[in-house]
Amino acid sequence: MKYGALFIKVALLFCFITGCTFMNEQQEISKPATTLIQRQLTSEGQGLNNRMLIIATGDMSGVYFSLGQKLSYMYEKYNGAVSGTRITDASIENTELVSRHRAEIGFTTVDVLDLPETDRSKLRALTALYSNYVQIVTTKQSNIDSLEDLVGKRISVGTTGSGTRLIAERILLETDLPPDQLNLSYLSFSQSAEALRNGTIDAAFFSSGIPNNDIAYMSKQTELSFIPIPEDIIERLQKQYGVYTHNEIPSNTYKGMKKSVKTISIKNVLVTYDEMSDLHAYNLVKTFYEHLPELQDTHPAASDISIIEATKQVPLDFHTGAMNYFTEQGIIENQ
Template identity: 45%
Template sequence: MNLRHLVTGAALLILCIMVGCSLAEKRQEIPSPVTHHPLPKPIETSPTPLLGKSITIATGDISGVYFPLGQALASTYGQYGGAFTGTRITKASIENTRLVREKKAELGFATVDAIASEEHALSAEKQPLVPSQLCALTGLYFNYIHIAVTKKSGIHSLKDLTGKRIGMGPIGSGTELSAERILQAAHLTNDTQKHYFSFSQASQALRDGVIDAAIFSSGLPNPDVSSLANDVSLTLISVPESVITELQRQYPYYLKKSIPAKTYAHLQSDIETIAVKNVLITYRDLPTDIAYELTKDFYTYLPELYDAHLAAREIDADQAGKNIYLPLHPGAARYFEEKKQKQAN
């Protein structure tokens, strides 16, 4: 091989490397926050209003309940409705309300306390008041507050958290909101060391002794609490009656409920706590026929969500409009009215 061929080959090699690096840099500059689900061939033969529509669902942390339910729901809308679907990993409730309000997602999971907090903050900023941009597609299941500690921690009650290191959930999450309110109602706001972790991070921090307690707001069972209960000597502490009463005085949407002992390994008794409803939200001006079809498919194929998480078994169409704070979207309301009439006939 002569010198000219060597020089030419080297130049081509350098050019290819430069082009490749340039393309790689460009790819790295483009964020990809939405995971798109491949579109299977729709099972329904007749066209539906969802056919070819883009539906993005704002979910939550991958270790929570919103994420697997969002994945399953996206697959349902793609398989049966022919929609182009995507899911978005988020910090959950509060971020989801903002994404849906800004129409960066068609659907999102959120707790009622987070929705109410966001709506109140938004209305306080705007004079005169404007109607909410959010509607509910349906109420879902309840989130239960878990206050998890290890048995060797010596923590037996909420009062014992004084001076302790507590995992509060991610900053800006519904878990953080609930945790702050519980500590405030228990007069512990300034007497604790707060750490802001995702569910999986809080679980590991509790396991490693980095924190003394972790607060989770989640459907039952929470995967990380289940893992902790199996790996370490874990227990949950109850929310006292006085704290529940104070919370309900300020925020009526918090309900007194119990986490059954059978939910997690080694629990000796039911755990008294507070719970708050989850809602599948959308924006107000989503076309009525789309909202109707999304609601209809949700309930028609609800059993397919059961495999994603046991919390889906709590979802009941007859309770869809209760304790949800927001009005139902007109398309969703139409579906529930039709269902009610069919049951009456």
């Protein structure tokens, strides 16, 4: 029995290092064990600590995941970091993982930072990113043209732990729709897309950079419609939370779109924990911006990332190491 238990532990450790994915953890590591060990031994003294640099991302079809994969590659290539990504339910889960030191970096929307369950005292911002657009998607055959048409419909509002669910529920609360007449599901982006295609749901909320990969793929197979968010709801959300911006999904974003769609956008931010060393945080941000074109080639949403906007619209204290870099670059005045 002892040898059996030891074998299981060794097997689990091997799978973790070599990138096996477990249903409960869903963690990806991008290099085999021998390479990881070698890099970990050689990364000391390069300004990064010698623990694995885990980046908490999101759904595999989302922008967080693709950018996280590229960041992991960049930090290995330019910083000698032992790095990997972790698939999560996105924003809310990511802030929890980072605050508990179970990930070094996480992607999140800024509206999550004011939630009671978010421990802001343990989090620090590294840089502002691009914006997420709320995209409420349905199919032409559903005959849904407005939020009022969602009464009695089957709606996916995103997974528990996601920024999508947060903003979807906030939008629905601002409507006059009776809650007991909304049939809600809590699906990931990919699950929502599949459910829309096979007709098991009627509409789905996506809070994502544009274009969202799942929506883009769906638009090539199915005629889609996008539900606009009324101006009065946008204004109420802006007044109540202060982090939402009136925006539009451009008409050329997805196949079949005939006109732009009114919506709201939310700024994304890259966060770390408060105890990360100043030098470590400085080097992460420095690499991020020195090689930003590589990141921007990964997804069109990243084209909106700019060092000029790096410290704006983020209701969270920035890490001292990040501030040092931005001060050097003339983005902020010396404190």
